Amino acid sequence: MTWDAAMRTAIELAHNGPATGVNPRVGCVILDESGAMIAEGWHRGVGTAHAEVDALSKLPDGGARGATAVVTLEPCNHTGHTGPCSEALIAAGVARVVYAVSDPGHASGGGAARLREAGVEVVSGVLAVEVESFLGDWLTAAKLGRPHITVKWASSLDGRTAAADGTSKWITGAAARQRVHEQREASDAIVVGTGTVLADDPSLTARGDAGELLSTQPTPVVVGMRAIPREAAVFRHPHPVIFEGTHDVAELVRDLHGRGFRRVYVEGGPTLASAFVEASLVDEYAIYLAPTLLGGGHLALGDIGVATIADQRALRILSVEQLGADLLIRAAPAQTGRAQKEGN
The missing domain is CATH 3.40.140.10 (Cytidine Deaminase, domain 2)
Known part of the structure; x- marks a missing residue:
């Protein structure tokens, strides 16, 4: 051999x-x-x-x-x-x-x-x-002394995550949503903000096609200062919820690493996603695009510190996959420009 x-x-x-x-x-x-x-x-x-x-x-x-x-x-x-x-x-x-x-x-x-x-x-x-x-x-976590961080969102082709009235279920189809559950299962922790919990009441579990719980579940992490009602679905998760009362994502990442998490999946809203992007704390993007247009506000990202085109956050495409009618684009920070200067 x-x-x-x-x-x-x-x-x-x-x-x-x-x-x-x-x-x-x-x-x-x-x-x-x-x-x-x-x-x-x-x-x-x-x-x-x-x-x-x-x-x-x-x-x-x-x-x-x-x-x-x-x-x-x-x-x-x-x-x-x-x-x-x-x-x-x-x-x-x-x-x-x-x-x-x-x-x-x-x-x-x-x-x-x-x-x-x-x-x-x-x-x-x-x-x-x-x-x-x-x-x-795992190599990212070992080299950088922090978890490998994937930021995920699902949006229309024009970058909107919800309609004008805030409704978002469902922008993408069943195949794309199932891939999200597979990505959750492969993560140590799933991170959302309190705003997402209050607006959508997610369970933050990894589930199969029939809605069954998959064998491996990410630990749910909720970030922010607002109180969560005791009847929230996240409290029925197989793992106890970790509450992070901070808006400092660098502090959050240090704590998650200290808890032994090496693969973190950020799924919570434009405010939290934008904070990770601005802090250059994203290793991979999982962007689900649906063939539809919504217009208006509710953008996938807010302010990420790009004041001029020279500050743009250049990415390199890792893969493009069609899931039913939707696309999954996996991307990572390009090793040029601002991302490189900030060590991401």
Whole structure:
């Protein structure tokens, strides 16, 4: 088996791990000296064996001696809920470690250097583009020390999120709305403002086609100073609501990171969305466009600090997907202009 083929298998294994939580999804394949796969493993979440240790556990004592470990992420070099994977690989007698992407964590990184120090051959960058795409949200959180933040809105083609009387159900169709539920399920937290709760009374749950609760639910976070009635639907969410009594989104983001959230989905109204955009705290936009026109006010965004065209917030398109009659446009800040200057 080639290293590329082994890495693709490791990526497939990594998909078995939980998409949410503090830890990344990691897969590992161990090859013997002839290149045959002799063990595989993946990380199953906080407190469980990391992918490398999971794979090594499938082998008898001495079974990994002289072998090659192919892993999607650089083996960790620190003790957290479990011990360092670098030390486990060294102790097992692995001769070579092949990985795709370096671990950017200040505490967890450095595994490659430790392996080389122990005489293990290390090869990096194998299928790095594929793994960076797969681990994109977790890598952002690890590099920046804050959650990966997606801001979502649904609007008409002329950028309106509601009609003149404030009604907005439904601008987009069923297929687009179901994709939103899938994105919620893949997030640690879903963030809205008190205005959205008072106006729309959302449940903030992730649901299937038949309205059933999906297996993984984002924690609901409500931002703002106004009181929420006790009968609000959000109080029936499977997770307790977190109330953030602030209008400072930087403070909010610090608190969410401190709570262990690494993937945050912002779904609450133009005021909150605009605050995240103006603060350069958006990593991805999920923009659902319906083939309709509404006119008037109720724009998807308010003031985001663009006083002149030179201040525009340039984006790069990640993908465009048709969902029924609607479009989902995924975009990220372009690495030019203002976004780059502000470090986003």
